[in-house]
Amino acid sequence: LFHLTVVSLYLLFLKAVVTLSLVLIDYERKRYMGSCGLLLGLAPMRLHLNSSIARCSATFLCDPSCFKQIRPICMASASTSSKPKLQSGRKLSFGTTHVIQPKGEHRATVVWLHGLGDVGASWAEALEDLPLQNIKWIVPTAPVQPVAVMAGFPCNAWFDVGSLTEEGPNDLEGLDASAAHVAELLSKESANVKLGVGGFSQGAATSMYTTACSFIGSYSDGTSFPCKLNITVAISGWLPSTKTIESRLKENPEAIKGAKDYSIFLGHGTSDEIVLYKFGQKSAVALQALGFSSLVFKTYKGLGHYTNSTEMEDICTFLKERLQLQG
Structure with a gap:
């Protein structure tokens, strides 16, 4: 016993x-x-703005309920058309979209894309507090999908990332699907409203790719891109599929006739250890070489893979001037 x-x-x-x-x-x-890559620093970014400072912190929990609740804003549910069936058999389901209505006369609509592993809610609160009363913000959430750079672990991602190097694999299907989602979100805007796209980190990369699709007039598979953008803001990001974009634009010089007048803002910190500063520089050089001579590239000394009040103030000034918004 x-x-x-x-x-x-x-x-x-x-x-x-x-x-x-x-x-x-x-x-x-x-x-x-x-x-989505704590060891690589690819953690979801949360931005909080008040009247004088910006505070950024990383949130390491994948459950969206862990994010601080923001005050109620209009929620747009994703339609079935925002879940593309790709040739590879992948099925992408985009998450919640937050819509922040303008406080003044509606003159522009900007789709803002979060970074890898984040959700739209974490940026919606910050954008709502910006002194841009004429802009309607649409803040979607990326689909959950495996990410190669993270050994296949799934998280919110606009496209699969294998490497940030120029020789790295390009997930054109994922990029096309996200660009199509941006176009769908902008498709119901009035003709007299200017359209823009922007984002942080992987969201910035997606916004630059979407801009290229707008100028080329189609996605990588030849399907027509349905709208024309007026402005792009990309911070702490990189131009994905650079060689493919350069090749497609050079093959169609008619597509970039208006490039010199198109407004692009790129911002990058010199101490960014995730998306290195040199990738931001290379993106600016590549776009300028393609004819985007009005591009503004801002360098932020000592800034890591996050944003701050100085950069956000520069973005506000840029948007007000280029979109001719009320101060």
Whole structure:
């Protein structure tokens, strides 16, 4: 009986150890997936703006309920057309879209795209507080999908990222799907309203790709891009599929006749250890070489992979001037 009791206690102990181990493994897996690359610093960004300062912090939980609740704003649910069926068989389901109505006369609509592993809600609050009363902000959420740079772990991503190098693989299907989602969100805007796209990190990369589609007039598969953009803002990002975009634009010089007058703002911090500063520089050089001579590239000394009040103030000034908005 004594031996049976000892064996039973030992088995219970082993069961407890295994259970605890599984719980810890599951916790670490969720934390790792939620951060979408904590070791690489690809953590969701949260921006909080008040009258004088901007504070950024990383949120390492993948559950959107962990984000601080923002005050109620209009919520636009994704339609079935925003879930493209791609040739590869992938199915992408875009998340919640936040719509922030302008406080004054509606003169422009800008779709703002969050970074890798983030959600639209974390940027909606900050954009709502910007002193841009004539802009309607549309802030969507990327679909959850496996990301190669994270060993296939799934998180919110506009496209699959294999590498930030120029030789890295390009997920043109994912880029096209996200660009199509941006176009769909802008499709119901009035003809007299100027249209724009912007974003942070991977969202910035997607916004630059969407801009290229607008000028080329089609996606990589030849399907027509349905709208013309007027302005682009991209911070802490890079131009994805650079060689493909350069090739397509050079093959169609008619498509970039208006490039010299198109407004692009690129901002990048010199201390960005995630999307290196040199990638921002290369993106600016590549776009300028393609004819986007009105492009503004701002350097922020000491700024890491986040934004601050100085950069946001520069963005506000840029949007007001280029879109001729009320001050």
